[in-house]
Amino acid sequence: xxxxxxxxxxxxxxxxxxxxxxxxxxxxxxxxxxxxxxxxxxxxxxxxxxxxxxxxxxxxxxxxxxxxxxxxxxxxxxxxxxxxxxxxxxxxxxxxxxxxxxxxxxxxxxxxx
Amino acid sequence: xxxxxxxxxxxxxxxxxxxxxxxxxxxxxxxxxxxxxxxxxxxxxxxxxxxxxxxxxxxxxxxxxxxxxxxxxxxxxxxxxxxxxxxxxxxxxxxxxxxxxxxxxxxxxxxx
Numbered sequence: 001x002x003x004x005x006x007x008x009x010x011x012x013x014x015x016x017x018x019x020x021x022x023x024x025x026x027x028x029x030x031x032x033x034x035x036x037x038x039x040x041x042x043x044x045x046x047x048x049x050x051x052x053x054x055x056x057x058x059x060x061x062x063x064x065x066x067x068x069x070x071x072x073x074x075x076x077x078x079x080x081x082x083x084x085x086x087x088x089x090x091x092x093x094x095x096x097x098x099x100x101x102x103x104x105x106x107x108x109x110x111x112x113x
Numbered sequence: 114x115x116x117x118x119x120x121x122x123x124x125x126x127x128x129x130x131x132x133x134x135x136x137x138x139x140x141x142x143x144x145x146x147x148x149x150x151x152x153x154x155x156x157x158x159x160x161x162x163x164x165x166x167x168x169x170x171x172x173x174x175x176x177x178x179x180x181x182x183x184x185x186x187x188x189x190x191x192x193x194x195x196x197x198x199x200x201x202x203x204x205x206x207x208x209x210x211x212x213x214x215x216x217x218x219x220x221x222x223x224x225x
Contacts, residue, residue, distance in 0.1 A: 002174075010154075034213055041218070041219070042218055042219070043203050043216030043217050043218050044156070044216045045216065046214070049213060073125040091155075099169070100158060101214065103155030104155050105153060105154055105155045106155060
């Protein structure tokens with residue numbers, strides 16, 4: 001049972017345009033969500049996160065939106081740059097003493113010059 | 114400050130052989146984790162540690178053992194490797210429980 005779903009395996013956008021990566025979850029106990037970026041042959045790196053008490057968090061070109069009623073979050077990258085080309089993983093955590101991050105399968109973003 | 118490092122980067126094993134993957138972090142993090150990543154799959158947690166001398170099972174622990182004798186090191190052992198353990202293994206650490214995790218560069222393991 002996949003609790004965190006990234007239904008688009010890949011996404012291609014033009015440089016300068018907006019990239020929107022989507023993530024759906026099924027477990028209503030998740031209260032903290034993270035996005036990681038992964039380049040080939042490297043480990044994932046933390047990008048941005050959002051708590052369930054918020055519906056938006058922004059960090060430079062990256063904004064994460066959370067729609068709790070729809071159990072959906074999205075990562076917006078504006079403007080997209082070729083260096084953003086990577087696999088993006090959505091992850092979710094249940095609060096309290098739970099350490100465990102549940103990851104989606106990832107979306108490969110390609111930004112074309 | 115090297116962050117999280119992993120040794121080795123690549124390894125090929127024959128079925129039945131054993132090996133140990135080493136993870137080291139220099140950020141004084143209490144919490145450390147071992148994940149595996151397979152094609153088309155997200156990262157799955159194998160084992161984790163909440164402090165020196167403690168370990169616990171994650172989502173897919175079978176066939177693996179771990180040890181955390183020093184705070185900065187977390188070892189992942191395969192006692193008898195199987196082809197199903199062919200994967201990329203990532204180690205991660207975090208300062209606080211449930212905090213964002215910092216990942217190492219990964220170890221690509223092939224079991225033939």
